[in-house]
Amino acid sequence: MTRRWTLPLAALLATAAPAVAQLPTLPALTPAPVSTTLTGGAVTLGDSVVLVTAPGTDPAVVALVRAMLGDAGVRTITTASRLPATVDRPHIVLGTADAAPVRAALARSGTAVDTHREGYVLTIARDGVVTLAGTDGDGLFHGLQTLRQLVRRASLPALTIRDYPAMPIRGTIEGFYGKPWTTQDRERHLDFLATVKANTYVYSPKDDPFARDKWREAYPAATLAELGSLARRARANHVDFVYAISPGPTICFSDPADQAALERKFDALRGQGIRSFYVALDDIEYQKWNCARDTQAFGPSGAAAAGKAQAQLLNAVQAHLVARDPAAPPLIMVPTEYYDAKETPYKAALRAALDPRIVVQWTGTDVVPPAISIPDAKAATKAFGRKTLLWDNYPVNDYAQTTGRLLMAPYVKREAGLSGELAGILSNPMNQEAPSRVAVTGIAAFAWNDAGYDAERTWTAAARELAGGDARAAQALLTFFDTQHIAPTFGSQPWQEQAPKLKALLDRVRDTIADGDAPARAAVIAELTQRADAIADAPDIIRAGVADPAFAIQAAPWLDAMGTWGRALHLTAAGLAAADAGNPAATRYFADAKRLAAEAAAVRTIPGATRFDGTIKIADGVLDRFIADAPGLIAAPVR
Incomplete structure (x- = not known):
């Protein structure tokens, strides 16, 4: 029997929206933990946290936790030797699983210790007790990398993570x-x-x-x-x-x-x-x-x-x-x-x-x-x-x-x-x-x-x-990565294809110009223009946004070439738009695109930085081919 809703869908969504916004969600963590279970509720760290450090915990690990909490906005960190019966603010219990305070905290949350080498258990209880128990010192350190990712969130979901490496x-x-x-x-x-x-x-x-x-x-x-x-x-x-x-x-x-x-x-x-x-x-x-x-x-x-x-x-x-x-x-x-x-x-x-x-x-x-x-x-x-x-x-x-x-x-x-x-x-x-x-x-x-x-x-x-968490820089990096997607072998056939995301768009542009109506052609050419601008703008966004300047320095000629290729693609899109409108300016746009493409293709690697010096490849076989083919996709207007 099909259930009938008595309220319109929009009203149901509007009613549910505030509650949904407050629900804790499964975090995206890298590497993916072996097991993550949401237990209901969430914890906000706030300005003040109590750190309960088990005896024998590496002081360097404690220092890392303090720095991590500071980066998350915690201003006051006090210490204690054990958990109180009732907590009045978030408490973080830290140590290896053989330490009494850690075992007590795990027992309080009903969680067993992990026994895998380099493993850890991380629990976040809704009462504000966070327990990080490493099977050994390495496991404790690995668990910190998970906690580091979690404390970037506005609130920590109550959960239990059990994690250990598959390969030694x-x-x-x-x-x-x-x-x-x-x-x-x-x-x-x-x-x-x-x-x-x-x-x-x-x-x-x-x-x-x-x-x-x-x-x-x-x-x-x-x-x-x-x-x-x-x-x-x-x-x-x-x-x-x-x-x-x-x-x-x-x-x-x-x-x-x-x-x-x-x-x-x-x-x-x-x-x-x-x-x-x-x-x-x-x-x-x-x-x-x-x-x-x-x-x-x-x-x-x-x-x-x-x-x-x-x-x-x-x-x-x-x-x-x-x-x-x-x-x-x-x-x-x-x-x-x-x-x-x-x-x-x-x-x-x-x-x-x-x-x-x-x-x-x-x-x-x-x-x-x-x-x-x-x-x-x-x-x-x-x-x-x-x-x-x-x-x-x-x-x-x-x-x-x-x-x-x-x-x-x-x-x-x-x-x-x-x-x-x-x-x-x-x-x-x-x-x-x-x-x-x-x-x-x-x-x-x-x-x-x-x-x-x-x-x-x-x-x-x-x-x-x-990108250091900068969403705009991260998107620019993904655009760049796509232009460097090919993975060669010692033979003639690569084991990963070149620029699959860009190629999918360019193939759609070709198909729509070939078979689409005027509105569809205009829409896909507008989409191409947006992608061209994203490619052209990505290098400057990356240079300004990457957390480690070494990335921009070591990738410098690739970023230089990418920006020029992006401008060439923008001119190509302008040429297609003009040609689609019967505008003779298309010829000039295509000629300028060809000139910029030649400039981009001539950019060379940093001398001595790699074993073989040569010209920079940016989405080669995809981007260059499209720019070369574009003038023939729409017949030139008859004068």
Whole structure:
């Protein structure tokens, strides 16, 4: 039976509107928590908050909470050792789940502790008690990143969040060719990784001579101290700083002196507080020995012999690390055959001999894989004899097919459920650190909760973060991201298309001009004009609005080119409007658009900023093609 409403719909909506406006809503959080349950009601922080800090809580974490509350408008923060029976203002209880005040606060809200490593429970009760309980110190810190997002709201919804990572290793590997990041880039990147709940940064720039060509030599004292400073910055952000060395081009695997040189390098870095190490054996010749004694030790050179030799060296280094530090994280290595999961003599030898504690990296089904499925990862597990750590070559832009590009599409085509077959994911970012954060936000969110990952929402969240919450700047950034959406492979076919949102509009313009009536043509040309203005205006909005000026600096030539392309598209829209009205001024508009398009196409990358210098690409194959085709879409008026 159909129910009949006795009031008009408009009256019902008007009646409901005030109540709806006051209802607490499910917050949008990045990465998506494993479980979020609204419990009814809301809490406003106001001017005064009481902070209940459990004994043993890291003072740096307490300082972060205080800063966070200050940014949210709280003016008075007092402290207490426990919750009172009745609270007269918001109380925030902070600590690990084994602390008595935290357990008492959780019990008060009827919530159990979480037991997952790096996990946390966050409860907001309608009486104003906020409890953040980390399973461990890392979990507490990750929970702070969730609370940081929540306190930006005018009121906090009463809720319970139970959250923990799907993958144990999540972060980035600075493993690209070309100009390495500066120390300031790395510091900012470590701060950023904390905000997306990543826990790993691998220092592996290909152009550090003391990590590759001069790997046997000691670092200069100043450089060693700088690496130690970065490791301390990482620790403060609950990120594991991993030092990687690339001895493969010259190492003699059977030479005790070379093994000692590796261990000596690691020992020196351990003296700077670095505890995690990595041996990179990628991009080397493995069919030829570097020394005669390897022939005596392992036989004639070849893939299988290389696998055996590498395993012997790595096992010895792993044993050394444990002898120096029994609690040391396991050694990580990237094999010479780091892509695909096909069975080979090299993989068989490595699998048979390599210490099972050692973590193996793998780039997927190719160097730049178009997709990665659960069966792909299972094949890698079988090939390497352990769950692999995915080295995802996205958004790295150090190969020829990426010349003139920033890779800023959302992270997609990695199958939900990969957390069951991977040890983690490390993104290989771009030479441009700040623009890399767009893709890395997605990769970190996927690694945290692949089952709950939403690519489009995470992409939008990355824009909001870069914009510092400025909605206009966030929208301008999304317009920019769309012009840098293409994701090339080593082949001719990209694994993500170029400018899908812009292309959809331009296709609609073409179709409407071809088949629509006069009002429809006028409407779609007006819409095109609006989009052209958005593209032309975006660079200035981004420069003024981004929270970190490094983004605008590192993306400068792309922003310059984008503005010019936007003006060219505006003139193109004017030409179409004139042509549609039979106005001969269309010819001049199209000519001016062509001239500006040529200017925009000539803008070049910052010399030396990337491995391959070249001209900037902005929605190439979409925007340029439309501007070139537009004069032929409507017949010129007959004079």
